[in-house]
Amino acid sequence: MLHWADYLFWIYFYLGWYGIVLLGQRQDTLMSLLLPIPALLYLLWQKKLAAGIYLRAGFLAIVGILFDSFSNSVGWTSFLPEALSPKMPVWLFSLWFLYLCYIPMLAKIFEKRLFLAFVAGALFGPLSYLSGAHFQLFRFSETSSIFIYSVFWGIHLFATARFIWK
Secondary structure (H helix, E strand, O other): OOOHHHHHHHHHHHHHHHHHHHHHHOOOHHHHOOOOHHHHHHHHHHOOOOHHHHHHHHHHHHHHHHHHHHHHHOOOEEEOOHHHOOOOOHHHHHHHHHHHHHHHHHHHHHOOOHHHHHHHHHHHHHHHHHHHHHOOOEEEOOHHHHHHHHHHHHHHHHHHHHHOOO
């Protein structure tokens, strides 16, 4: 059962996501690095999680960062505006940093629902990127790229639910 503070944590996640995307759109990307910090401080303040959980969550976030960077390198995706974008724009790194703080909670929600974790990741992972496309920060190069992201996010959320507490 989630505590009321967990619900506030979720609300901050969505507000933080929106703030990071807006800052990325304004190309104020260094400010976007500040938005994940309150979520990290909340986790540290709670002192509920063992160091191994942070390490596994960090590993999963690094896998996601490498996947986004790789998909941009091979042309499955592109970051906009193209002329100003490195392999991994700061705003996207900030989103991964924010997501890293939520990995333990996602693992708790989906721990005994591995199939549901896969389905949720496969559906909502690509939708998050499509939202970024709405803000003109991201683009899938073709429809098959959305499918690739769907498979990646299904596996990623499945791995989150399966391995974070082990």
